[in-house]
Amino acid sequence: MLRVVRGLASYPRRSPFTTAYVVVLFATHLWVDWFLTPPTRGRLLLAVSTNLGNLQHDPIGSLVGSALFFDGMLTDFHSLDFAGTLITLGAGVIVCLPWLERRYGAPRAFGLFAAGHVGGTLLTAPVILLAIAHGGYPDSVRHAYDFGISYGAQAVLATSALLVRPIFRPFAAAAVIAWPLIGADWSGFLPDFATFGHLFAAAIGFGCGLTVLLRRRHSHPKPELTNVTEAR
Numbered sequence: 001m002l003r004v005v006r007g008l009a010s011y012p013r014r015s016p017f018t019t020a021y022v023v024v025l026f027a028t029h030l031w032v033d034w035f036l037t038p039p040t041r042g043r044l045l046l047a048v049s050t051n052l053g054n055l056q057h058d059p060i061g062s063l064v065g066s067a068l069f070f071d072g073m074l075t076d077f078h079s080l081d082f083a084g085t086l087i088t089l090g091a092g093v094i095v096c097l098p099w100l101e102r103r104y105g106a107p108r109a110f111g112l113f114a115a116g117h118v119g120g121t122l123l124t125a126p127v128i129l130l131a132i133a134h135g136g137y138p139d140s141v142r143h144a145y146d147f148g149i150s151y152g153a154q155a156v157l158a159t160s161a162l163l164v165r166p167i168f169r170p171f172a173a174a175a176v177i178a179w180p181l182i183g184a185d186w187s188g189f190l191p192d193f194a195t196f197g198h199l200f201a202a203a204i205g206f207g208c209g210l211t212v213l214l215r216r217r218h219s220h221p222k223p224e225l226t227n228v229t230e231a232r
Contacts, residue, residue, distance in 0.1 A: 015098030017106040022094060025149065028069050045069065045147055050121045052128060052142040067117055071148030080183050084150070087179055092153025096160040104212075109156075112208055116155020120201030121146075127196050136190045146194070151201040154180070158205025162213060176202050 012019040032041050047054070048065030055062060072085030100109035131137040154176065161172035180198035184191040 011098065015101045017110065018093070018098040018101050021097075021110075024068060025070050025089065025093070032069065045145055046143075049144070049146045051144050051146045052125060055121070055125060063118055063121065066121075066147040067114075067149060067152065069147050069149075071145075071150065084179075084183060087157075088148070088150040088153040092157050093149060096156045097153075099160065100156065112159055112205065113152035113156055115208070116158075116201035116204050117149070117152035119204045120151030120154065120197040123200040124193055124197040128193050131190060131193070136187060137193065141193065150194075151197050154198045154201040155205035155208070158202040159209040159212070160205075162206060162209030173206070176205075 032044065036044065048062055048069060050062045050066045070085065070089050072089060073081050097109055097113060100112065128137060128141055132139055132141060158173070158176045161176050162169055164172055177199070180195045180202075181191070184195040186192075
C-alpha cells in the first residue's frame with residue numbers, strides 16, 4: 001500500500017506532460033458537464049468532432065479540439081460507456097501514456113498518441129465515404145458527433161501491449177483488438193465507424209511497438225554461435 005501511495009505522489013514529477021494533459025481532460029469534461037447548458041454543450045462538441053463535415057472545412061481545429069475532450073462518463077459504473085472510459089482514459093492515458101513518457105520521453109509518447117488520434121481519424125474517413133455510398137451508413141454520419149481521446153489511447157495501448165513481458169504480449173494484444181469489437185454497433189457485417197478507427201489506431205500502435213522491438217534486437221544482438229571442435 002505504501003508503495004502505491006509513493007507511486008501516486010511521484011506521478012506528476014515523473015510524468016509531468018501526461019499529468020498536465022490529464023488535468024486538461026478532467027477540466028474540460030467537468031466544464032462541459034457542469035457549466036454548459038445542453039444546447040451549448042451540443043454545439044461545442046459538434047464543433048470539435050472529427051466528422052466528415054469538419055474534416056473538410058476545419059481539419060486542424062477539429063483534430064486538435066477533439067483531443068481535448070474524452071467521450072465517456074465517470075459515473076454509471078455498470079455501463080459500457082464507463083468501461084470504455086476505464087480502458088481509454090484509465091488504462092490508455094493515465095497508466096500507459098506516462099509509462100511510455102518515462103521510458104522514451106514525452107515527444108515520442110505524445111507523438112505516438114497523436115499518430116493514433118490523427119491516423120485513426122484520417123484512415124476512417126474513406127471507410128465512412130465508401131459505406132455511405134453503398135448504403136452501409138446513413139448520410140447523417142457526415143455530421144455525427146465524433147470526438148475524444150480513444151484513437152490516441154488505442155495506439156498507446158497497442159504499443160504498450162508489445163512492450164510488456166513476452167509471456168503477456170499475446171493476451172495484451174488480443175485485448176486491445178477485442179474491446180472495440182465487443183462494444184461495436186453492427187449493421188450486418190459492418191461495424192460502426194468508430195470501431196474502424198480504433199482498429200486503425202491499434203495497427204499504428206502495433207507498428208510502433210514492433211519498431212521498438214526490432215531496434216532493441218539490433219542494438220542487443222544475440223552472440224553468434226561459433227563452431228567448436230573437440231580436442232583430440
